[in-house]
Amino acid sequence: MKAQVFIYDTTLRDGTQGEGVSLSVDDKLKIAKKLDQLGVHYIEGGWPGSNPKDMEFFLRAKELNLKHAKITAFGSTRRFGVTAEADANLNMIIESGVEAVAIFGKSWDFHVTEALGTTLEENLNMIYESVRFLKEKGLEVIYDAEHFFDGYKHNPEYALETVRRASEAGADWLALCDTNGGSLPYEISEIVTRVREAVPTPIGIHCHNDSELAVANSLAAVMAGATQVQGTMNGFGERCGNANLISVIPNLQLKMGYACVPDEQLKQLTNTSRYVYEIANISPPNVQAFVGQSAFAHKGGMHVSAILKSADTYEHIKPEAVGNTRRVLVSELSGQSNLLFKAQELNLDLDKNKPEGRAIIQQVKELEHQGYQYEGAEASFELLVRKGLGDYEEVFTVESFKVLMEKAGEQEVMTEATVKINVNGQIVHTVAEGNGPVNALDNALRKAIEAFFPNIKEMYLTDYKVRVLSEQDATASKVRVLVESTRDGHDSWSTVGVSANVIEASWEALLDSMRYALLGRRDEVEDLQPEETERQGILNH
Incomplete structure (x- = not known):
């Protein structure tokens, strides 16, 4: 039987500390459901005492009916000079109604005396009393030993004493934190081994990625005996981010023989990663390990x-x-x-x-x-291959197109496109306006084709990109246009056009997009002939 490693996800708290990451309460609830479907064991929702948004999340999370994960709160040990029973933040954790909590305390003597401004003994009391208080309230307590590895390197005896006190107070987990992200895998391994020898409580690991080693350090900790890994989806987090659970989980499960999530749920990893990117409104990097578009x-x-x-x-x-x-x-x-x-x-x-x-x-x-690129325009490539194999019959041909733009005084720019196409021997001439030349051309072409293929109404453009290919030529540069289209928001495809004229390049990509949408529909033309009056209406638009 595989040894179990428990996955602790802090995307909703630590992840949102990353630059450019902001999640509403609804966003956090959606991600929590997705994480539960993946099979993570703990979902850290935020700090109940820090802001109203986090408390709202905890109250609404009770209605999620999660099947795998425990919603977990985050907080700190009691404040200096205040009893645990009287500490407002600890009491807010109780009020949030969570089953589990992670509280952090100081492990580095430098932080105790300089940041907290208290004595080393008082810090030990703060740890012990806070953990004991939360345990007496029936919570599962994860003690996050902040700056543990830096603290251990400077004063190993004191760092070990901090986790001993948490263990003696009844902590269920001791999560050792590489808060500054500067440790190396061999250091993580040696120190985790030493802690395991010193205390009986199960060990967790919480790594930051400032040295690009958060995943490697997390794996090293597990090999040394840690049985909980904390991290975030896609490595979101402050500065350079946290340990990326999207990489940690498959490495542990597929390569190191540990059980993290059920095998069937592991197949949801790519979908989960992209879902979180989408909710956070961040473009996923193609080269991301395991789940990126370029990974395989x-x-x-x-x-x-x-x-x-x-x-x-x-x-x-x-x-x-x-x-x-x-x-x-x-x-x-x-x-x-x-x-x-x-x-x-x-x-x-x-x-x-x-x-x-x-x-x-x-x-x-x-x-x-010449500047074409088919890696991101597979629909254009399929058309090219079919034509080369003689497996493509043209649905329509273009006789001509024209774009007119006019700006008078302070009025908005008016754009009008005229398109003449030949469909099965019939000439269709349409005119349409748009908010720009590409939109006008798209509208005119679509109007002409819809008369013969009404289903084309279901297709629409979802993305349009222009890249300059020869910057040294300035405004005379050749450009590459990529167009992404979809049918009812389900199937999507991309096409490409290249020209020194951006309108021509766009037109070429638009034509390929329409042609791809109509693949296999050449025989439908005769059955969908427009009536003479309809055709006349198109001509007289």
């Missing part, structure tokens, strides 16, 4: 050739284990293996011994030399 992306031709034979050649775990997927990118570095893999994904019959494959690869390389 393969680009080099030799790599893909090996992946086709055995995924283990260039993947350290199966992406499905953490809910991610394998991706093969097509670029100027690609070989036929990349193309074969993508063809398999698209259910296209591609024979590597035929010239079509080599011709498509050569075309990709030439287009990427």
Whole structure:
């Protein structure tokens, strides 16, 4: 049976101390439900005595009906010169109605005398009395030994005495904190081992990432005997962040043989990570380990050739284990293996011994030399492959397009686009306005196509990006436009256009987006012929 490591998530408290991270009470409740679904054991919701928002969270969290996690409050030991029974913050923790609490106290003698301005003995009394008070109230108590590793390095005897007092008072856990994030894995391992020898209470670890070692330090602590790991989703937190549980959990579970969350829940890891990014309104980094979009992306031709034979050649775990997927990118570095893999994904019959494959690869390389990039525009790439294999029939062709912009005096800029397309031999000429040239072109093209394919109304653009490719050319620079589209908010796809003219590049990406949306619908045209009056209405818009 696997040894259990308990996961303590502090995204809702420590994570929100990160720059640019702000969560409403509703946000925190949503994330708490998601964390419970992942299978974490403790969810630290905040500090009841610090602000009304945190107290509201605790009161509303009682209605969540969580299946795995304990909602946990955070606080400090009693204040200097005040009894535990009279301490306002400790009493607010009781009022919050939580089952568990993490209280922090000072482990570093330097902090006791300089920051708290009290004696070393009084600090020990503050720890003991606070833990004992909360235990007498029936709470599970996690004692967070703040700055423990720095304190141990400067005065090991006193640092050990602080956790001994917490243990003697009945603490259920002793969480050793690398608060400044400056310790190294070998130091963490040695000190955790020493604490385990000195006290009988189970050990937890709380690491910050200031030396880019929070995950490594957490793993080292577990190897030394810690059985609780504190951290945050995606490593959110003050300064450089906290230990990233998105990396800690799969490393412990898939590589080190510990049980953290149920195996089925582990498959929710990628979804959970992206959900938290979305709620926090932060763009997830593609290169994030385990869950990033690029975590299992393969680009080099030799790599893909090996992946086709055995995924283990260039993947350290199966992406499905953490809910991610394998991706093969097509670029100027690609070989036929990349193309074969993508063809398999698209259910296209591609024979590597035929010239079509080599011709498509050569075309990709030439287009990427011009500035196209298909790594983030897989819909355009699919159209390119289908055309190269003769597996694509044009749904419509463009006769012409025109964009007019006018600004008179202080009036807003007026933009109008005119589009003429040919659908099954019929010329459709439409005009539409928009809040800019791209929007106007999109409206005009959509209006023309809707007459034949009403379902195109379900499609809309969700993102539009422009990148300058040759900055030295200033306003004459070539640009690359990426357009992301969706159908009813479910399926999404991206397309690309490149030109020295931003309108032409946008138009090219828009056309590919429409064509991709209409794949396989060429035969529907005859059944959806617009009536003559409707057609006349389009012409006279």
